[in-house]
Amino acid sequence: MIYLDNCATTRPLKSVIDAMTTALQEDFSNPSSLHQFGYAVSKKKEAIRESIKDYFNCRSGELYFTSGGTESNNTAIRSAIENKGAGKNVVTTNIEHPSILNVIKASEMELRQVAIDETGHIAFENLMDAIDGDTVLVSLFHVNNELGSINPVEEWVPKIKAAYPTVKVHVDGVQAVGKLVVDFDAIGCDTYSFSGHKFHGPKGIGGLLVKKSVKPFIYGGGQEMGMRSGTENIPGIYGLGAAFDALKEEDIALDEAEARMDHLRAAIETIDAISINTTAPASPYILNVSLADTRGEVLLHMLEEKEIYISTSSACSSHRTGKNPVLTALGLSDNFAEGTIRLCLSRETTSEECDEFVVALKEAVETIRSIMRR
């Protein structure tokens, strides 16, 4: 199997599975229980929080465990809107994940979406032009899940805060964590979200970094420092801790990731009538490409016959009907847009797998084109 759908989810590490098994088989007590068995697990949970906080350069009181990226994004946005005062609008981009866009749309706030240019990036001047004295929140992706474009949030957030000190800034870091260095203090945003299953951890666990919390996100028994009630997902937290431990051991290995991506890019560029839609600054793990006179979905199914797994657009929005708004924003013609695939690598992907994939892709492209170009 060649798995190139790592933006949708990643394979959990063996150490993650082992840690979760320990939680399920041995450390199954409720961390809120007053007895020794409960306290021991509560202590381990707090040790994991302490260790994760070092990865983000944040304080342990700023890190809340959640069920993943969607909950973290919803929580950050709803909290900001709930405390809006006289504010009226939320500024974001036109290529955010649905867990950002749909929660804003469900509110009564005016939604301002700054459009990407034809390179797939936001121009900072356009972002600043969209913010005004009525802005409650600015929500930005760190790495875009479809194109891989990076927003230089360490540079932008301090400038936004300097110009509009009361505006809250949220950063969706789901596709960045584990792949880029993330320094919560240096970014200076109010909230930052991440999700375990995107970097070889378990599904259903993630976190929200919060500079200053105001009200609880979920009311109940007062778990998570009173902010997010509900019996903790201890197997998830143990697995998440193991995924971060692996990151610390292996480092971010950015050079390695860049070399692997350069290799894939060079191989794929040998196919004619191709548009590489991912442009620097971008994650070295994501490559979005369009192949004229093909169909992305047909390519996906031809490749799956060979146990090669890719995606046409983000898995979370594959239920979408109509044109992909990201591709429309890039100004791609319908012929290219319809032949778009997304390749997402991981630390486990090898250059040999990339080569094998490109050979299979070439074959599939030739087969489709021989029919479509008749």
Ligand SMILES: Cc1ncc(COP(=O)(O)O)c(C=O)c1O
């Ligand atoms: C950028 C981005 N934000 C949020 C999410 C949602 O994360 P989760 O699957 O943990 O709910 C995803 C998932 O693909 C994503 O890519």
